[in-house]
Amino acid sequence: MRTSNSFFHGLLPLMLLLLSIVAATIFFTASSAEIIVVHGAHPRSHQSDSIISANGSQILDTRAPGNTIVAPASEEVCAKAWNKGYTLMCWMQNPQMAGAQAFSPFTRFQQLADWGWTAQGGQPIHIGGNWGTYADPGLMALLGHPMYGQSTGHQAVIYHTQPRGPVVVDGRQITYPATMASYDNVFIADKGVIIAAGNWGPAWRLAVGHLPGWNHNTDRLPDLRQLSDIWWLLWEQVCAQQRVRPSELRYIVSKDTINDETNAIFARILQMYWPNEEGIARGIAPKWPGKRITKEMDGFPTLVGTPSVWGAAYMLIQRAGTMGRKEIKSITVWNENQDVQRFYQPNIMIEVGDV
Structure with a gap:
């Protein structure tokens, strides 16, 4: 093949441009927290988000390159998940079957501030542009190419920085301390997509001992703490700003999922x-x-009953009055980090559609 100096002189600027794009993509999409990020969805129950683990190390065996192993769940664990998932599938079909769990008391964006949620440093919540981009092929299929198709997203990172109380409940004085929990999500309203980037709930922080001095007699977690409620209040706010109907939600993606x-x-x-x-x-x-x-497959209810999926189901159940009856149609899982052996962080795409 014939080459020339002029060929390389023409190619070099292009190569430098491509390297710059790759570097910018890595810078804006990765962070030190992303390696240990938790993507969980929590039921409205006493379990809350406390079952979300801090990392995925318990299920990994990194003996040699290419030998990463995730031990499959036991029959008992899968049976429990199937029962939960099947129940949620029935409730999505007919939310009235959920009884009290078919409704959420959190319907106003202002309630986030009322319960101590702020932007970083205690500032008012700000929903800004999504300056990060995703080079993952699955996300590009949803959002378009990083260079021109992903600029319409809005990122909301909120922190639980403000205490509430003391207040008297049933004759007892209680306080809602700041937990420093954080929720990081991206909302692309015009494409109907929510991306869970990193969610560490208040109950998780309490469960793993990140709240020293917690008094179980007088301290309480904020009532507004479920990811399903957080998602909805932020999604509805972004949709209002972008003049998109909330009912146009199509996909929820748990990115880099490490829940054991x-x-x-x-x-x-x-x-x-x-x-x-x-x-x-x-x-x-x-x-x-x-x-x-897909929902026609026998294993589908089991996946709906996993911690990283069930929050999406709860949101669809509880917001049926606004969005209409919707259900999870399919769940797609893939691993974009095929060459990384130290951790396993698959992406989970939850498809939403009308009942």
């Missing part, structure tokens, strides 16, 4: 349908387009 229980259950369901594929045999989801499980 979720990943173990997904490993078992993937092995149930595709047992002979090399990566799946080790509990690892394949790269995009990944594996798609």
Whole structure:
């Protein structure tokens, strides 16, 4: 093949431009917290978000490159998830079946501030532009190319920095201390997409001992703490700003999911349908387009009942009065970090549609 100096002189600026784009993408989409980020969705129950684990190390075996293993969940764990997921599927079909859990008392954006949620440093909540971009092929399929298709997103990072109280409840004086919990999500209203980037709930921080001095007799977690409520209040606010109907929600994506229980259950369901594929045999989801499980498949309710999916179901159930009856149609899982052996952080795409 014939080459010339002029060829390389013409190619070099292009190569430098591409390297700059890659570097900018990494800078804006990655952070030190992203490696240990938790993506969980929490039911409106006493369990709250306390079941979300801090990292995925318990299910990893990194003996050698290419040998990362996610141990599949036990039959008992999967049976419990199936029961929960099947119940949620019924409730999505008919929210009235959920009784008191079909409704949420949190319907106004101002309630976030009322319960101590702020932007960083205690400033009022600000929903800004999404300056990060996603080079992952699955997210590009939803959002478009990073260079020109992802600029309409809005990022909201909120922190629980303000205490509430003391107040008297049932004759007892209680306080709602600041927990420094944080929720980081991106909302692309015109494309109907929510991306869960990093969510650490108040109950999780209490469960792992991040709240020293907590008095279980007088201290309480904020009532407004469920991810399903956080998602809704921010989604509705962004939709109002962008003049998009909230009912146009199409996908919720849990990015870089490391919840132990979720990943173990997904490993078992993937092995149930595709047992002979090399990566799946080790509990690892394949790269995009990944594996798609639809609601007609036997393993689907089990996935709906995982900690990283059930919050989406609760939001659809509780907001049916505004969005109309909607349900989870399919769940797609893929692993964009095929060459990374120290951790396993799959992406989970939850497809939303009308009942």
